[in-house]
Amino acid sequence: MTDPSTPSTGSGTGDLTVVVAIDGPAGSGKSSVSKQTARRLGFGYLDTGAAYRALAWHALQHGIDTSDAAAVLDVSGDFDYAISLDPDQYWVRVGQTDVTDAIRDPRVSDAVSGVARVPAVRESVNALFRALVAQSGRPGVVVEGRDITTVVAPDAPVRILLTAAPEVRAARRSAELTTHDAAAVAAALHQRDASDSAVVDFLTAAPGVEVVDSTHLDFDQTVDAVLGVIRAALSAPTADTAQTGA
Numbered sequence: 001m002t003d004p005s006t007p008s009t010g011s012g013t014g015d016l017t018v019v020v021a022i023d024g025p026a027g028s029g030k031s032s033v034s035k036q037t038a039r040r041l042g043f044g045y046l047d048t049g050a051a052y053r054a055l056a057w058h059a060l061q062h063g064i065d066t067s068d069a070a071a072v073l074d075v076s077g078d079f080d081y082a083i084s085l086d087p088d089q090y091w092v093r094v095g096q097t098d099v100t101d102a103i104r105d106p107r108v109s110d111a112v113s114g115v116a117r118v119p120a121v122r123e124s125v126n127a128l129f130r131a132l133v134a135q136s137g138r139p140g141v142v143v144e145g146r147d148i149t150t151v152v153a154p155d156a157p158v159r160i161l162l163t164a165a166p167e168v169r170a171a172r173r174s175a176e177l178t179t180h181d182a183a184a185v186a187a188a189l190h191q192r193d194a195s196d197s198a199v200v201d202f203l204t205a206a207p208g209v210e211v212v213d214s215t216h217l218d219f220d221q222t223v224d225a226v227l228g229v230i231r232a233a234l235s236a237p238t239a240d241t242a243q244t245g246a
């Protein structure tokens with residue numbers, strides 16, 4: 001994997017970029033809500049799951065079974081990954097190939113947890129995420145995934161766990177994948193959550209993480225709820241400003 005050269009805390013405390021960290025289970029609305037939130041704030045948007053998905057796609061292209069950790073690590077050596085942080089011009093590339101749509105294929109979703117289970121892969125992509133945030137040139141970046149509030153940017157000034165009831169998440173995902181059997185889509189989503197939550201905990205909020213439950217909210221209400229948390233957090237006095245009176 002390309003080695004990110006620019007070190008950064010990616011936390012909003014060690015550099016000038018404000019990080020809004022959002023975690024949650026599959027289908028909770030992380031990508032769509034984070035993207036719209038970023039637009040509303042003029043922030044960048046970083047989809048961290050795309051890196052795991054793109055590496056899973058890359059492994060499948062090489063005929064690799066992603067449950068084979070050694071093979072995944074091996075193929076990650078020539079993984080040339082790029083992603084846009086522009087919420088209005090979102091794309092994902094591996095080498096010269098645009099994989100923006102391909103990485104959403106259920107074939108990739110079914111394989112991605114194997115990739116995410118490899119500790120060396122996680123360390124490498126986390127360093128990349130921090131570098132992408134630091135280099136974004138934006139006043140802030142909404143970063144969404146599974147371990148952003150706890151591992152990637154635990155010091156971010158805004159940390160949110162976006163949840164929704166499992167049956168609601170499954171129904172929303174089924175509505176997107178209309179050509180697929182609804183029961184199979186729901187089973188795959190819950191299976192992926194089960195595999196992923198064995199690696200990182202995104203089902204319970206870590207201390208200091210605000211929960212936004214969208215079960216009974218529509219999309220716009222969810223974005224407004226997230227923006228409310230962000231505005232409250234960014235206008236609250238920090239330890240620094242409270243001490244200096246700034």
Ligand SMILES: Nc1ncnc2c1ncn2[C@@H]1O[C@H](COP(=O)(O)OP(=O)(O)OP(=O)(O)O)[C@@H](O)[C@H]1O
Nearest residue numbers: 026027028029030031032033172214217218219222
């Ligand atoms: N509050 C909401 N009300 C209705 N639909 C919603 C809401 N939030 C998100 N959605 C829809 O639910 C679907 C799943 O959302 P999205 O893809 O953003 O979830 P995700 O958490 O990023 O999923 P994954 O982790 O699997 O990538 C999308 O079609 C999105 O438009």
Ligand SMILES: Nc1ccn([C@@H]2O[C@H](COP(=O)(O)O)[C@@H](O)[C@H]2O)c(=O)n1
Nearest residue numbers: 048049050052112113116145146147196
């Ligand atoms: N911070 C993250 C983000 C994602 N993953 C893994 O990637 C998969 C795809 O993520 P989506 O958000 O696009 O659904 C996800 O199922 C995890 O396996 C991760 O481990 N950490």
